[in-house]
Amino acid sequence: xxxxxxxxxxxxxxxxxxxxxxxxxxxxxxxxxxxxxxxxxxxxxxxxxxxxxxxxxxxxxxxxxxxxxxxxxxxxxxxxxxxxxxxxxxxxxxxxxxxxxxxxxxxxxxxxxxxxxxxxxxxxxxxxxxxxxxxxxxxxxxxxxxxxxxxxxxxxxxxxxxxxxxxxxxxxxxxxxxxxxxxxxxxxxxxxxxxxxxxxxxxxxxxxxxxxxxxxxxxxxxxxxxxxxxxxxxxxxxxxxxxxxxxxxxxxxxxxxxxxxxxxxxxxxxxxxxxxxxxxxxxxxxxxxxxxxxxxxxxxxxxxxxxxxxxxxxxxxxxxxxxxxxxxxxxxxxxxxxxxxxxxxxxxxxxxxxxxxxxxxxxxxxxxxxxxxxxxxxxxxxxxxxxxxxxxxxxxxxxxxxxxxxxxxxxxxxxxxxxxxxxxxxxxxxxxxxxxxxxxxxxxxxxxxxxxxxxxxxxxxxxxxxxxxxxxxxxxxxxxxxxxxxxxxxxxxxxxxxxxxxxxxxxxxxxxxxxxxxxxxxxxxxxxxxxxxxxxx
Numbered sequence: 283x284x285x286x287x288x289x290x291x292x293x294x295x296x297x298x299x300x301x302x303x304x305x306x307x308x309x310x311x312x313x314x315x316x317x318x319x320x321x322x323x324x325x326x327x328x329x330x331x332x333x334x335x336x337x338x339x340x341x342x343x344x345x346x347x348x349x350x351x352x353x354x355x356x357x358x359x360x361x362x363x364x365x366x367x368x369x370x371x372x373x374x375x376x377x378x379x380x381x382x383x384x385x386x387x388x389x390x391x392x393x394x395x396x397x398x399x400x401x402x403x404x405x406x407x408x409x410x411x412x413x414x415x416x417x418x419x420x421x422x423x424x425x426x427x428x429x430x431x432x433x434x435x436x437x438x439x440x441x442x443x444x445x446x447x448x449x450x451x452x453x454x455x456x457x458x459x460x461x462x463x464x465x466x467x468x469x470x471x472x473x474x475x476x477x478x479x480x481x482x483x484x485x486x487x488x489x490x491x492x493x494x495x496x497x498x499x500x501x502x503x504x505x506x507x508x509x510x511x512x513x514x515x516x517x518x519x520x521x522x523x524x525x526x527x528x529x530x531x532x533x534x535x536x537x538x539x540x541x542x543x544x545x546x547x548x549x550x551x552x553x554x555x556x557x558x559x560x561x562x563x564x565x566x567x568x569x570x571x572x573x574x575x576x577x578x579x580x581x582x583x584x585x586x587x588x589x590x591x592x593x594x595x596x597x598x599x600x601x602x603x604x605x606x607x608x609x610x611x612x613x614x615x616x617x618x619x620x621x622x623x624x625x626x627x628x629x630x631x632x633x634x635x636x637x638x639x640x641x642x643x644x645x646x647x648x649x650x651x652x653x654x655x656x657x658x659x660x661x662x663x664x665x666x667x668x669x670x671x672x673x674x675x676x677x678x679x680x681x682x683x684x685x686x687x688x689x690x691x692x693x694x695x696x697x698x699x700x701x702x703x704x705x706x707x708x709x710x711x712x713x714x715x716x717x718x719x720x721x722x723x724x725x726x727x728x729x730x731x732x733x734x735x736x737x738x739x740x741x742x743x744x745x746x747x748x749x750x751x752x753x754x755x756x757x758x759x760x761x762x763x764x765x766x767x768x769x770x771x772x773x774x775x776x777x778x779x780x781x782x783x784x785x786x787x788x789x790x791x792x793x794x795x796x797x798x799x800x801x802x803x804x805x806x807x808x809x810x811x812x813x814x815x816x817x818x819x
Contacts, residue, residue: 283307284344285320285351286425286456286652287330290396290418300394301332301355302414302425306346306703308565310602311795315566317703319347322354324680324696334358334394338427339411340365341496349376350703359383360392362401362410367528388412402445404429407471407497407630409437409534415449421685423454424644428653430629431636434472436499437534443643450645454685455671459654460631462662467635469628475503477625478592481618483511487586488555492562492570493593495521497630498529500592501558502538508556509539516542518569518578519560544580557581562593564602574609585614592626597655598795637665648689649673656772678787695783700794725754725801727793732808733770733781741770741781744810754801757793765792778807 284303291297306319325331334357337345345365349372352359359382361369370380386392388403388410396419401412406428414425433440461468482489489508493500501522508515515538517523529535547555561568570589572578583589589610595603607617620627631653632640641649649671651662656676663673672689675681680696730748733741747763769788775781782805793800 283318283320283347284653285347287325287332288397288416288418288423288425289330290421298394298396299330299332300397300399301335301357303338303344303427304335304346304348304351305341305343306350307343308563309700309702310563310565310599312702317346319350319701319703321680321698321701322351324682324698327696328682331355332357334360334392336392336394336399336414337361337365337369338414338425339406339408340368341408341428344428345369345372349373349378352382353378357382358394360386360399362386362388362412363532364408364410364529364534367532368525371524371528403438404441405432405435405438406430407494407499407628409498409529411438421453422449423456423685424449424452424646425456426458426640428458428460428630430468430632431639432468432470432472434470436471436475436502446640446643450643452644452646454648454650454690455641455644455646456650456652457637457662458631459651459658459662461629461633462637462651462654462658462665464633465635466633468631468633469625471499471503471628474500474592474626474628475507477623478503478590479507479510481590481623481626482507482513482556485588485616487552487588488557488581488583489513489588489590490557490559490570490573490583491590491592492559494562495519495525495560497593498525498534501526502535504556504558504592505535505538511556512554513556514542514550514554515539516544516547516555516557517559518544518557518573518580522558522560522569547581552586555581561606562591562603563596563599564604564606566602571606571609574606574613576613583610583613583615587613588616588618590623590626591617591619594620594627594629634661634665637662638669641666641669641671646671648685650683650685650690651676679791680787695787697787697790699790699800726804727754727801728804728806729789730806730808731766732810733778734810736771738771739774741773741775743767743770755797757796761796762792778809782807 284305286302287299289297289299306317309316309318332355335352345368348369363385366383366385369383373380386401388401391398391400398417400415402415404411404413411428413427413429416423416425431441491504505515517526559569561570565571573583576582610617618626649666651659659676666673675690675692677683680698682693684691684693728750732744734744736742749759773781773784775784
């Protein structure tokens, strides 16, 4: 759910804001797998209305919420051709006019006073991904978006080192942390293409390859491999069909083999069938799930057939994916995935050496690590600090951060209760500062926690966790207590007020991940002295 806001100017005077990306996520852990979009409550509280929405690339976690949130802004939307085409399709589905969507080519620049933004092409798993050079006043900031250093990206050109060296030195990089803990460099899409062709050539029955619809380089590699192995290609999944149609219209898949309608697959010998399907993350409504349950109207899988997962499991989806694979195994299908064939997938994000290379080119003075979990951000900070780059913060959702001559400073934290898209409406769920005018209450939960500061700089819980759930939805209290202990140990707040401020958004995140509806949460922190082990009495 990427949504970044950049503001420049004196607060409440000549301050101006732009938004970068506006994505959504699928909550597969909740009943009916609803969609979650960014919470605008913090923007409303600060009086922020973006003058423009700028899109870095066309992945759902960067554009998926635009059609839901943009109508409240009404500003111009700047996107490269592929992302613009995908946005137009989304707008037309929801009956929105597309006049605000403006196409900009990679490498070009726009002005949204007082900002100048240049779109810098970077390799990723979808064409036309761009980093943004954002200039305002004397500040020069690089917002990397999603990227990697790929010498053979299949679609698009490799990154141009000269372009990025010309930016040095930069004041700040707002950088992708997703693979920061991983050594070396991410695998090239060209290597994956070779591995896919080799693997498919050794499959005997029907082959289904599941990947993200937006990974057009992978889709192209699968299509080429199928053709070279004497197989006919069919697409399954609405998002896959839409993505391929938009990309073809822009000339990205000119050498993609002719498609066979899925209804005609039953007439082909098994060894001539290859299906590219959605559903690698175990999505209940996706094509691969229907195949695993034997409920697809056009194709049945059985012994001798193979399913290739050319996508890595997104954290949180493991249980759904395992259930999907169990269904496929029950049918006698061979499964090839990231565990037994890691060469069949490549990440679209930079590993450790790629980060070092980029920072050697642009020589930033400061880093703000974004994307990923706290451990990814911490690994990113350690890389930066080893290069002499200042990286004092690991931001959380809802953080308001000031960047000026003194560097990066956390100004405030704005709670981010989940906002669920349901029945063509955006409804924020109440809890910990969420608006209560939509959706009503869903019970109350009272938490009282006795805490003490530790010598290691964090906090620890003393005694029993006091919970009063009342009419709140049930949850695993032992699991929550274990999570709370780990969260407290990582927080280095100096006062109870600071601790509450730091703990609050994390509480929202935990309950949002474990409950379908958030209750009103009341948190009380009590300070006690750390007991001394072995003291008399």
